[in-house]
Amino acid sequence: MNKQILSFFVLSIFFLVSCGQKTAETEDGWTNLFDGETLNGWHQLDGVAEFEVVDGVIVGTSVPNTPNSFLVTDKTYGDFILELDIRVDDESSNSGVMARGQYNPDANDGAGRVFGYQVECDPKERAWSGGVYDEARRGWLYPLTYNPEARSAFKLGEFNTYRIEFIGNTLKTWVNGQEVAYLVDDMDATGFIALQVHGIGKNPENAGKKTYFRNIRIQTENLTPTPFKNEVFVVSTIDNTLTSYEEDNGWKLLFDGKTSNGWRSAKAETFPEKGWTINDGVLTIESSDGRESANAGDIVTENQYSAFDLAFDFKITEGANSGVKYFVTLNENNAGSAIGLEYQILDDERHPDAKKGKDGNRTLASLYDLIKADKQSRFVRPIGEWNKGRLIVYPDNKVEHYINGLKVVEYTRGSDEFRALVAESKYAKWDNFGEAEQGHILLQDHGDEVHYKNIKLKELK
Template identity: 65%
Template structure:
């Protein structure tokens, strides 16, 4: 080998060694970024609160053991965390072993007659057929914030009887979760910025389920130089900010229909201007004031200037006690009828205190129902009371399948123009309108029904 060739060989070898050293440094820095918060042998740094279920350590695992006759039990960190990335493995072997991990959790030791109360964000481990593992539940507070009806693709990620790897990122006001690499929940919320990490053993109803076990291992956290992992799928975002969109939402085609400050994009139904009274915009809230409880006779409905065909529409609403309202879609404004403009309606109603809940057929005039046509199949625990904010959602697919949601839970679906849809129309108050609900496009409408109702976070994504 010539001297020149030797020099080239040495330079090449030096480059390889340099790259290897850099890679080793990167790997070392990555390893150093993770801190184990379970030492694999003891529960040092953790404490059990609220219930009486047991936690023990065996073979590098924390094992939670269900106990009958006691509330949810949590093993919580003594250290509090604000921004972090958390990873852990979790295994459930029995359907009774509902579990989850608290993040930025809160604890009131004086509550529940001195037994203490854990509350706050929890990422779910759901062994039932509902399959909401990875969803976000607000324990003892607002309830479900991100049920996996909002992200059906994630329902298959969790595996019963096997180890499941969770990743949770809580950075700023954004919380994201993954189960076995599958993107699950995406929530923007600022209620809690700091708290503990906690492992849950859920309460059990049946004595025969006592002793069932939930397993945790490889619990580690990063708290410095955090780099958020971007979601790559077209995942719905629950954003509790006021009339704000994340960059992720914008990139996926979402836009606001109400900017929080003006009536731009809205006019009165059958009018060329926004109502001069009755409808108000204040502090990012669009509100229709109470009048006499009549249907669109005082201040009138408002409609979008634009028309829509296939779309994903989300909106937050807050009703006064006993209130009646609605969000209508495929409104053509061609009927020139008296009262509210004609269209398919997502019913907004105080089911407990408004008489219309008992009218119609089989509850088809209750909250989140397709008004006078199809009843929302919902459980009361998924609905927030008058005076609290609920999130409605209407998805109209390009193939005319339509879905209604309340607070992230799907409560009905139907297909516009189908034989079943036309049968429902023929048995309803809408039978007098030819081809009701089958227009190729239409306006969106917020209803004035004489009661105070507030709206915010009205956002839409057109679907192709």
């Protein structure tokens, strides 16, 4: 073989081999974050779980006595669309994907701490896979109580395809093609991608359990958001605004953040001249002397509603009492607050009303004086922080109360059980209490400082 033929042969082999290698950027605009062979482009933070590459898959292996472990991209990203496959084989292997993740090297006495948005991989019975958890910061932002139909999307022991779109302030997730979470939040504009192996504490029986990641790719340019085909609840921390998606699905703001439009006094045709204030997008009832509707008085919506989904943010001060009432008819001529079904708003630790009533049925998020809210303290924000309330009245009269996405009360208006509760309550003296066909929404003045914002409603048919 002469030298020219040999040179041509060598160049041809090199060209063929080069074309066969996996490149970082693919033809359709995706960039591979994992080359299938090494952990180049990644580094580990926090815990010491083992990460290795086996047969083209990143395998994370749990170890005891270490915090959550994260395999983190060397690069950071702003807007992106991310896709990857995740598999867990055991219910103990909680995992997740950090989106715009953050790191504080000084946390934990200098040991450091990963924090920020995490799209969950939750193999337990709770099944909140695809929901959004704010790791080491605010906790759950989008639990799947907001979208229970998506809880069946994740499959234990199989590879599950995740799609995460974070464009501007909007984070949307899919699991195996199922639309899961829709979050609007602007806390972090950029950050890293990270793969989590959850800590197992001092449980040696869970050591050695594995989590698998593969086909990790990202788009960062010329992004087109994928519209949700079905309606899901939008969790937004952007004050007093609606997304176009919400508007298209019938949501309306009951408070515009600037004026009292749509509201009036429960005892007059106009909005109270004092006591209720609007500042920086927040509607506040000022503190007076703690008496019920004796100062500025309650305010009600000008419109009345029958079946609806109502969401609102509230923040209470120490020892405060207030409430969101519904099916308020204003026909009872009550001396104090107007009569209606009430989503109780209360400082359970400091206000004496929490110990009155029966079996705790006057505590926060309860159906006041009728049904106690079955809530977990770790899902309730402390005094001085904003909580998300929600109540849904379905066309069939089933009613649900939520706090921060968790359902804490469920009952049916007009049922035998409901009427039996009313008969033993302070409302027994009013005929057909809580069974009006429609009524106003009311915000209560109970003489204490309480704040409201992000009040939105969708009528249900």
